[in-house]
Amino acid sequence: GQGAAAREYLKSRDLGDQAVRDFMIGYAPNAWDALLKWGGKKGYAAEALEAAGLVLRKSGASGDSGSSYDRFRNRVMFPICDEQGRVVGFSGRTLDDSDRSAKYVNTPDTALFHKSRILYALHRARQHILETREAIICEGQIDVIRCHLAGFRSAVAAQGTAFTEDHARLIRRYADGVVLVFDSDSAGMDATVRAAGVFLRAGLVVKASSVPAGEDPDSFIRKNGAEAFDAVLKSAVSPVAFHARMLARRENIRTESGLLRAARAVLELIANSPDSVQRARLLDEAAAELGVPKSALEDNLRALVSRRQTLQEPDWTNDGRTPGQTAGRETDIRPAEKDLCMHLVQAADFPAMVRLVTDHLPLSMIADRRCRLFIEAAREAARRKTDIQAALPSGEKADDSMSEFLAEILMSPPKAERRDGMLDRAVEEIILYLWRERLKAEKAELEKRLQAGGGTEEDEKKLCQLTHDIKALRSWEDGSLVIRMLMKP
Template sequence: MRSITLAAGRRGVPPAFLQQLRDAIDIVTLISGYVALSKIGQNYRGLCPFHSEKTPSFTVTPSRQMFYCFGCGTGGDVFTFLMKKEGIGFMEAVRELAELAKLPVPSEAKAGSCSTSPDQRVQLEAIHARAQTWFHHNLFEHAMGRTALAYLTERGLHLETLRAFGVGFAPASWDGLTRYLLHAGFRLQDVVQSGLILTKPGKTGYYDRFRGRIMIPIVNLRGQVVGFGGRVLDGTLPKYLNSPETPLFSKGRMLYGLDRAREAIARLNTAILVEGYFDVMTLHQSGFQHVVAPLGTALTRDHVALIRRFATTVVLVFDGDSAGSHAVLRALDLFVNSGMTVRVAILPEGYDPDTYVRTHGSQALHTLLETQAVPLLDFAIEHSLQRHRHGTLDDRIRQVDDLLRIIMKADNVIMREEYTRSVAERLGIRQELLVQRYPQLLRRGETSASPEKNLVRNRDKQNGKKEDREERDLVALLLRGAFTVDQLHALQEEEFTNPLYRQLVRVILYHIDASGTLVWDAFHAQIAGDDVLGPLVAELTTMDEGYFHAEDVVGYIWDCLRALTRKKIRTALNQAIARLRAAERDGRGDEIQRLNAHINELLIRKADLEKVELLSS
């Protein structure tokens, strides 16, 4: 009996309820609300909502309740689709789908999901929406907002832009928003939890967090206001103040403007990343619809993952000062080997994107991005070369190590060699000396890519090989229930050379019952939360039937199984012959005799297999 650990319900949600919910939601109906689907055989096809394409490669398989895009590799079930499309978390997706299916969420799921109940979240969302309405009214309809409105228009922002982004104004009074929200009927404890008001230190009473500031609403991908950024009009510090972390808002996981930019980003497959709120608004106003910015914090891995859901190309546009350069360098570890193409455009000193466009116009910025944006690694290397240009010998040694650490971040061997050659020429150092330095830096703690990334990378590299296609097709047909009982008995997971396929076969075999049928509910409950196996299953289950190029599927399965066995015998034979030659060189008689017997046994198995193949052809 194979030993395998079954995954529990994701984040406290019982697996049985997840399956009940998955069965209750028709995936075709759900996705049709976002994508125009056409029926092709047993599947449906349309243009992918997660990347820009002209030829449909997005496939929905209703029989398995799965979707997969053969263009960008995004796939999964109803939960995955809603999470990726709406930019929400797993529990939010569960709640939305449960509401759609009119199923009550189990109490243990509610308790285990977070400390905030759904009703409380609704209250917090309503509080933020009402606060944004009040701020917006203050800016456009009240005398208290005239100074702020004049400041914004002097910065070149049009009234329609300010209205589109929902910009408002918080007056300088201590409790204007507090009184407004309480008068609107919200409970005091909910308003405090929203982070918009604070308790007076050492006293009873409350006061507004934002006072005398231009208010910029932060909107999630569902179009809901979840926080604010406030900018002062005078020299008061801090210049910018953001909402605190709340059940609705986490600044390290959100990007300003993404709610408005995501369609353009997906269409162009490119995101422009700038530093501030006004950069985003000015560039959107100037025709750059695919611009976003972090929320007053350094970039995080969550930011990178969020961008990667919509685009594979990023252009970093930062201020032309040392702080801007350092911001780019901090992003190096986040973006390198992320699977994204990252370019850097540093503006002339004294400019940020906002002032550059206002001074030189949108066409000048477009030209700069097209002609002066360089790959991220190139920028990092050039920055290091310039920094130590006139240094001491010790500085030069540190420079070499810094450069090598940058180069070592690249997964691509050819790219590493090309960068090493270029750096050697620039520094006047022999390339082989730099190569010799690599192992020393690795011993100091530099690490390579994670095993999980290597699994995915190996799968991508091997996808085109015939031997890997055989393994892939076997797994796909196994998922479709195409194996006979005899073929299931003949299937050996250890014969798979691709570790991803081998792992997936192990999980599938665990969930096949005595009649040879895959118990899909239990299997799906296990792989649904797996970021590697989940998309792979989605891909394999949405492949067209004709993709296997075999009229006789049962015969094709036998051919693939024999190919795996033949490959295993060939590998074992080569290894045994190599060991035999080594034993003969060393004069180890007993081992020579044992290896000869083993090789003869392998040759007999190989001959028997060839006879079977000849008879079946």
């Protein structure tokens, strides 16, 4: 039959019925219109299949099915799922190695599929990652499938792209750390270091390991078994040790110029970490690996970290309004309010995060109507353990403005981050910011009244109290006490 070549390929990769079943591996026939014909029978127009990234339109052609053709042809098909296990895209591996087209073809970015926000097999791995608090990060889909078949069920991979900040935030929703196991060639080693920087920036504990030269996780497990791969994982080292040893193989770090280049590269990696304790530990390792005193590295690292932190500080004030000013048009949303909604997408998974908002942020402080509705829906979603859409009143779903806002928020990169049961620090920062803005607006109004000569002694005292409270709202420890006092009836 038509699928014989696909079955033969899977057999050659030692992917049997269980892998095909578990990962829903399929086949795209060697035809230009197989999917178009199937879609027509099922009532799917060519335009809908094009929007889903499954078909392409001929250059300059109109929208009828005769002007379109299948994107995936003569390929083994790997469905790509979102976190809930819903298929949102595909990756197709060619069965004709003489074909000039790419070995792998992926679904392009669509309304549902954004490769920078999707991790292959996360829907199968997330529970195991939550249990172990650590994710195994591979390069390819077959590496991930092999890991799962061998019992390493916390393995995931990026989808045809380098790892991004969105990927790292996605992982941090479930894990405290990652182990990177990429291909053992030079490109794989370089990719390991780049990915390590991304995951360090997200505040994760990062370890890196590698299989012997000429191998990848799939081939290594097939040849040596699960026990040997477990030993590879257990031998993982810090990203600094991994990078320094990689550089030592490529550079002569006994020379001054080689040592300086290696030190700069390692410090660039360490500077990605936002955590001073983690940076200090990595700096100790760098000094040991490079054979230089720690003090010789500290000044350069301090300068690098300072630059990184300046660049990464969130700017919620850049919305063209003065403190406390509410949005004018409905399209205007304060960035902090929008960020809060992005965090609350995970309401059902993290009810404590919702309680944090409920207990410390009155809805009256949210200027945008859609954000208020979204936060109310998040509270209901947490209570009912359902998703936001199900918790939103049906009348609001029909509203075009709310519908567009909901789509934008739900398709945005996941933002909420929690570790070891601690309440989300990012949400705390937003709450503190919104309270500071409110009190700054009160203070500005009070100062205006006092300058005009219409103030009282009570206003003077109030001004002092506002100044004190605004300062206290810089930290959660002090700010939460202020908030509780302000929210007292």
